[in-house]
Amino acid sequence: MRIALAQLNAVVGDIAGNEQRIRKQLAEARRRAAQLVLFPELAVTGYPPEDLLLKEHFLADARAAVERIAADAVGIVAVIGFPERAEDVFNAAAVLADGAVAATYRKVHLPNYGVFDEVRYFQSGPGGAVLEIDGTTVGLTICEDVWQPGPPLSDEALAGATVIANISASPYHAGKGVERERMLAQRARDNLAAMVFCGLVGGQDELLFDGHSVVVDHEGVVIARAPQFAEALLVVDVDPLAAGAARLRDTRQRPAARDARAGVTHLGSFAARAGAGTATDVGGPVAPLLDPDAEVYAGLVLGTRDYVEKNGFERVVVGLSGGIDSTLVALVAADALGAGRLTCVTMPSPYSSPGTLGDARALAANLGAELLEIAIEPMMRAYDTALAEPFAGREPDLTEENLQARIRGNLLMALSNKFGWLVLTTGNKSELGVGYSTLYGDSAGGFAVIKDVPKQMVYRLVAVRSARDDHSPVPASIVERAPSAELRPDQRDDDSLPAYAVLDAILEGYVEHDLGRDQLVARGLPAEDVERVIRLVDLAEYKRRQNPPGIKITQRAFGRDRRVPITNRYRG
């Protein structure tokens, strides 16, 4: 049986555009003689459409697009994710066949944890559903439906499905793709069914979808894989008889089968002879997997490109300090958009060292990006004069440091306002975690490319990118210099923060795993650092709440993934 997986980069709200993307891939799947073509979860609306789902006219527009697409489904069965408005709203898969909407499947398991809010919008479907295509029984599932080992997946297999199709929008974090592939392999073995996973690809605000569509046979062997972080149409030949034959030998599930079948809806039998008889071998192209850090880097590139393109920006601007964070952001931006769409701005103060200024210039030149230089001292002096009276008798402190950062933020935003450029901010997760950033200063901008990247990973990602070229665009001194905000003479980050190795370990435990003070100390982290970092993380919540969106790449990102109160007296 020939199946096409359309790993689509659907745009949220762009129903007309998504319809065109779907029709194009549907035509290509027909041309390549597929009998079944899959499109991701909510492919018609993009994922997640959030409160657009509360608009009746939005739901009606999505339905109308599905009806139009159906006309193209001739000689092929198409399964397409859309929000179905019926007696309630369902996260559904439309089955298109013979030029019409033949049936729908409704997602059973609605995730409402982490970044997910599906119970806010959807009613659960009643259970599994299967359809027959040219004699092969195919079970339908949507995303979360296969993350639980039981029904509807197991019911569908027990009802005879030897191929389980899963259409998905599975948000990325580092390593998620491999984890997902292993889970699918286990499901295949447990149910003696081929698993066909069609994933969404692309960036959507804070979420990134890695694509990584994959087909595993009933023994858990990967027989086809689409690339990570790119659109693709993956065409694969699956042997539907192999799983059935295996079930004759392996009858563990038989006792459960009769009950299970009762809960499964039969959606009908369809002929889609386009590809019948053409498949001799099984399998399809198997894209190689990226190494862990290269995977994250590629994700940041796609997430940045999609935020910029989907929001209609022509150009981005980055403040280059000569430090490692803004270096990584500039590298990602140049890879995402081309250096010709990147303006770098260096804004030296009297505290900036010649070394960082020179490094910023060298980096921009090596990348081939435009560089502007604007000294901030005149604004510093104007503010100092204006504030001399209210500040009389007070020593300089963080206030004056913050003003430098805010002057730089203002200059970048002025360029943004004047020329329509998007400002990319450069704060990393370690700094934003402990509030080592200036609100309306270095955090001012439209998109926070590396806000979920811990400082130690920042270095690794720069190294991965540097190693790609024979001559790295990154001056060695950027990597070697001790991190400093350069907001006062001879400042170093580790004057005020624990070493980044310690800081990142505490943050990972506290933020990603909800560990408390005692558990962190029991892991060998210094009690004093643990207590201080926890306190700083809690206190900085008000700042993070006003940060621009950025790409989630860890198991728990600040933002929609970690929802904590600002007003909060709990310690630890």
Add this chain to the structure above:
Amino acid sequence: MRIALAQLNAVVGDIAGNEQRIRKQLAEARRRAAQLVLFPELAVTGYPPEDLLLKEHFLADARAAVERIAADAVGIVAVIGFPERAEDVFNAAAVLADGAVAATYRKVHLPNYGVFDEVRYFQSGPGGAVLEIDGTTVGLTICEDVWQPGPPLSDEALAGATVIANISASPYHAGKGVERERMLAQRARDNLAAMVFCGLVGGQDELLFDGHSVVVDHEGVVIARAPQFAEALLVVDVDPLAAGAARLRDTRQRPAARDARAGVTHLGSFAARAGAGTATDVGGPVAPLLDPDAEVYAGLVLGTRDYVEKNGFERVVVGLSGGIDSTLVALVAADALGAGRLTCVTMPSPYSSPGTLGDARALAANLGAELLEIAIEPMMRAYDTALAEPFAGREPDLTEENLQARIRGNLLMALSNKFGWLVLTTGNKSELGVGYSTLYGDSAGGFAVIKDVPKQMVYRLVAVRSARDDHSPVPASIVERAPSAELRPDQRDDDSLPAYAVLDAILEGYVEHDLGRDQLVARGLPAEDVERVIRLVDLAEYKRRQNPPGIKITQRAFGRDRRVPITNRYRG
């Protein structure tokens, strides 16, 4: 039967503090001879604790506090909301009696719409529960459990409960208290049971809880009411026999009763003779209801006070422009904290009129608040010079207007940094709706007092507050002057926006009721304005996402209440 309703202002995360607040009210309820005392939903942790609920140690700390409080529950039954960690996590009510935790009730209906995310945290309880106190059957419910007319409420009544206790944390919007009281009256009549509603009071980030605890008898008559927006211990005598007697005459529900009883847990019988025999009359104090605009004003005052106090700020600072918005914020701040804790700052530019500057001075003087004056022209000149080269050949535009707003934001933040003051921002819902504000400029600050107040309501609230004193602190010219941002000569808001009456009507329909373009036009709103405003609202989402939190007072606030994507190509 004597019941005490402890309308508590619990602080999120302050388990130790909440324990003390609870014990104090519990002692007072015993002193006043109550047999039953109710505390709000999640009173031990505050509401909503959000992702604190994902920490095992947080749940253990909450449980330990309940165990300690139980020791005080002697001669009285106490019902206290807490998160119960068992085989899963439940939004629960602990029943404390005879010095111990005697039983728990688990919330059945978990709201997961609007501002609510309870399915993210909690498992549903199995159904209704009743207990007997000195021979009277009392049904237990938590918040949402009574917003649905059926079980568990109806089951408990059918199982014999003549008093239904509801402990709640019910987020405020204008008019919600009256709506809730009417709903409770209908539930009382439908079930022939007295409804005893104990509500949380206080501000928590964007949410405000209005208190407004109320007791209605089985005929729907309000027999006691606590004040809105203030802590209170409301003590009321309820006649538990009257509802039972009414059921002898009105037997509509009898056919359903047998099945219902099966679904209800009997938590036990308790003696709490403290108040037995002392009640001769029924009822208790009935606080008057505030008029609609006075209600919102009082809500803003409490919401502001709680954000400031719960986050430990000594003083707040407001930029006074001489316009109506900053006037309202200064009035609210002075009422919330006392004018002695308010610093006003007026920051004139060359475009400021003498009228607005004089009005700002007069308002601060009338309030008795400190006033600082800082002219922004030197900073404007410094930025113009610094940007002369990149801006060469370009006309002045919004960029230079935004810079003025950002200079003011920087000055307020510098005062905040230097002195530890909280900056209150002054944007209203109409402006934030259409993006008529400067990111990092007038929107820079820690708390956005009136971010959910439409412009027309801003005027009404100033009028309500002005009418309270014989001599209003508000100069008449502030109210009479046409609104202007004063960022260029002779600027008026209605140069770039529809009249506020039209704007507010469109925003209400689009934002609060999810109406589309066609529906709004069908309501008689000008098509051109409708299309423009919808577009502006969608485009400004990225700005709102970076705004500080502010108090929800409408049916749908921007923020956690209205969750829309930034990247969104849907129009309408």
